[in-house]
Amino acid sequence: MAQNTNRTVLILGANSDVAKQCIKQYLAKGFSIIAASRNTASLDNFIEVNHLDQSKITILSFDAENFDSHQKFYHELPIKPHVVIYAAGFLVDNERALRDFKGTQQMMMINYMGAVSILNIVAMDESNKNLERIIGLSSLSSVRGRKSNFVYGSTKAAFTTYLAGLRQELASRNVIVNVLVSGYINTKINEGLELNKNLLMQPDYVAEHIVNAGNSFTIVPNFKWKLIYLILKILPESLVAKLP
Template sequence: MTVSTQKTVLILGANSDVAKAAILQYIATGFRVIAASRSVQELETFVKHHAIPADRIEVLFFDAVAFDSHETFYERLSVKPHIVVYAAGFLKNNEEALHDWESSFRMMKVHYCGAVSILNIVAKDSSNTNLERIVGLSSLSGVRGRKSNFIYGSTKAAFTQYLAGMRQYLFGRGVAVNVIVAGYIRSKMTAGLDLPESLMLEPEFIARSVVQPGNSFIIVPGFKWKIIYHILRLLPEQLVARLP
């Protein structure tokens, strides 16, 4: 398969554990990957470790919060993508974020402002007839406001709602939009957190939903988390208030 006949996926925030797992799965299914992240050196080490051929992957620098650079980044892509995945993430615990505005603001910028900035550019480019799908990695933390993570959760809720509108906006062009509403993921971002082992999901498992999302807008990986998702949506507010 030559590069000219391969479909291309652009992964933004490609150094996350889920994104790296998705890279390998996209490569295995025949895609060419543009992996974009601030952590270029780490990505290059990852590519070398997995012996990914140079004609199957391109590593670029991308900073989700450097909004002024996004237009130039997109215009300089070697090929306009068929699929765009937004997987950039940043997490601070709620108490720290509550008392440190910079931590709160960075979560807002990474999860929402940065996504809107770059994905608006992608969506506006009607000349990109390649574009088939946009996938965003969100969180169950954004389903209902809870006292233990309402700052992080609010940024993910905003991102999910943005993608919901984007799905409608792009419908006429035949571009699908999906959001992965994930539970607890075993990753470097959650390392050190006291999370229930029985609910932890592996990055490779989440990545399968990223690579093969299907037609539904909201995808909740894992049957336990599907149950939790529906309970959270339907739970009366007075009971949500008692949750941690």
């Protein structure tokens, strides 16, 4: 049953599989949605196919890489949000990233630089008395540098560090900042990768942890991934070097 709220969530990178599930779950809680993405046609189709309440959803064009457009995008929002989720992400495999800087640059721009650009604007708008929470989607790849994915992981590590500092910056305004540190998710960004199916999470399961985020900074869905996260944090470098 939907709760009666007058709150709005802004989802940046709303075309991701996890973000789409967030749209469904926030609607169920009575939120209004501003869904922002480069691919607005895909969002239109998603809303139509799933018979979602279009009166509660505003779809806007947002390009994480077009930094110069971010101030205008935020200024023209129909309402200033209560919750902001940065779900935009881009991944190329490590081998390609090491040989093709364009792929590396795009990961940097979408996973980190674009996030900092728009979230700085959101965070520094002290006139927005609605703002309650900012949530960024990171990755377990950010915890330790491993030879199979350290280029991608480094962009997510930078984003996680940024969010940690932003949390401190906004604490005096009682704005909560969370980071979702997830393992393998069954999403289009991971298509073609050989992943352990026993560890694979579904987008709706991950979205549930986002929508129900509490006060703790780090959110790690699934007890298996919590254990892996803790092990990665404490492993000595000599053992991390032996991981794939």
